Every structure is written in structure tokens, then in C-alpha cells.
Amino acid sequence: MNKHSIITIIAIIVIILPFAHSGLSIIGMQNLEYKWDNPGKFSFFTMSNHGEMELCNSMPFWTSFEKLEIASYYEENYLGSFSINPSTINPMSSTVQEGIFYSEKLSAAQHTFMALDFEFDGGDIRLDPNQFIVIVHADMPILGIIPYSSTTQMSGFDFDRMMNAEDLTCD
Numbered sequence: 001m002n003k004h005s006i007i008t009i010i011a012i013i014v015i016i017l018p019f020a021h022s023g024l025s026i027i028g029m030q031n032l033e034y035k036w037d038n039p040g041k042f043s044f045f046t047m048s049n050h051g052e053m054e055l056c057n058s059m060p061f062w063t064s065f066e067k068l069e070i071a072s073y074y075e076e077n078y079l080g081s082f083s084i085n086p087s088t089i090n091p092m093s094s095t096v097q098e099g100i101f102y103s104e105k106l107s108a109a110q111h112t113f114m115a116l117d118f119e120f121d122g123g124d125i126r127l128d129p130n131q132f133i134v135i136v137h138a139d140m141p142i143l144g145i146i147p148y149s150s151t152t153q154m155s156g157f158d159f160d161r162m163m164n165a166e167d168l169t170c171d
Contacts, residue, residue, distance in 0.1 A: 021062070022142040028063025028089075029138045029150050032056070033168045037096050042163035044072065044113035044156070047082050048101045055097055056168035057089035064088040067139040070099075072109075072156065074116075075131045079109040094170040120160045132156030 036042035037052035047070075057063045068084040080103025089095050103109040115127050136152045136159075154162075 018143050021064070022140070022148075024059070024061045025064045025140050026142075026148060026150070028057055028059045028061065029065055029140055031059055032063065032089075032138075033058060033170070034162070035165045035168060036163040039166045040164050042160065043117040044160070045110055045117055047099075047163075048080065048103070048106065048110050048113055050099060050101055051082075052096050052098050053084065053163075054094050054168065055084075055087070055089055056094040056170035057091060058169040060091050062088055062091060065138050065140045067137075068097075069137045069139075070159075071135045071137065072113075073133045073135070074112050074127070079103060079112060080106065092170060094168060116156060117160075120157055129157055130155070134159040 033056040034053050035056075036047075037054050055068075064087070066086050068087075070082040072079040072081070080101055082099045082101045084097045084099045087095065087097055112127065116129060116132055119125050119127065119129055132155065134154055134156050136154070138150045140148055140150070142148050
């Protein structure tokens with residue numbers, strides 16, 4: 001092989017690697033598992049006071065994201081968001097990341113969360129749990145400049161069950 005062929009092959013690899021990493025991060029984020037750091041201790045009220053989540057990358061390659069945001073809505077009214085800052089998660093492993101909750105109407109959000117937590121734990125129904133929606137939004141720009149995001153919507157009850165899970169695939 002001559003030196004021009006070697007240089008060309010190296011250049012192709014250097015060009016393809018960032019795109020491959022970005023593409024694999026997109027796949028990894030779609031398969032990312034997460035739960036509250038204290039199994040069985042999750043409540044929306046606790047989340048409104050900040051906290052830590054365990055993120056599990058069950059894929060055999062690194063997964064990166066710029067921002068992971070969990071937004072909560074009741075009757076189409078925005079209650080607040082729990083956000084996790086940029087992270088890269090190693091293959092087939094988990095990491096614990098600290099999150100911050102932000103709400104313009106924190107006391108109203110906490111009141112709603114307390115009522116819904118009580119319902120999800122088997123208490124009387126005071127608020128319609130079908131009106132409680134959680135949207136998980138992840139930003140992972142391609143090559144760090146081309147915006148790409150993934151959004152998943154689920155019921156608050158399903159999110160509560162997921163966050164209270166005992167084990168993830170990585171455990």
C-alpha cells in the first residue's frame with residue numbers, strides 16, 4: 001500500500017468517527033434506562049427538591065447527551081422540569097447524575113405532586129391522574145453543532161413506576 005492510500009484511509013476514519021459517535025449516541029439515548037438513585041423511594045415531591053438519578057447505558061458503546069430534561073404537566077399546565085447536565089456514559093454501565101428542579105410556581109407544583117404521590121401510593125383520588133403527563137426530552141447535538149433531540153411522553157403513573165424500579169439492565 002502506498003502512502004497516499006494510507007493517508008486517505010486515515011482521513012476517512014477521522015471524518016467518519018464523529019458521525020458514528022453521534023449516531024450511536026442517538027441510538028443509546030433511545031435505549032437509556034433511568035431510575036431514582038434510591039430504589040423505591042421516588043416521589044414527585046422529592047424530585048421537586050432536586051436529587052439524583054441513576055442512568056444505565058445498556059448498549060456496547062458510549063452514549064452522550066448535552067441535556068436530559070423531565071418536564072411535568074397537569075391538565076396541560078407546566079409544573080416544572082428536572083434537568084440533568086451533559087454526561088457521557090460508558091458502555092454497559094450506569095452512572096449517578098445530580099439533577100436540578102426548576103419551576104416558576106414551585107409551591108403550586110409541590111402541592112400537585114404531593115396529591116399525585118398520595119394517589120400513586122394507593123391513597124384517595126383527588127386529582128385526575130390521567131391528566132398528569134411527563135415528557136422526557138434529551139438533547140444530543142450531532143458533531144456538537146447540529147441540533148438533534150429525542151422526546152418521549154408517558155403518563156405520570158408509568159414514570160413513577162419506572163423511577164421506583166429496583167434494578168436496571170446494568171445492575
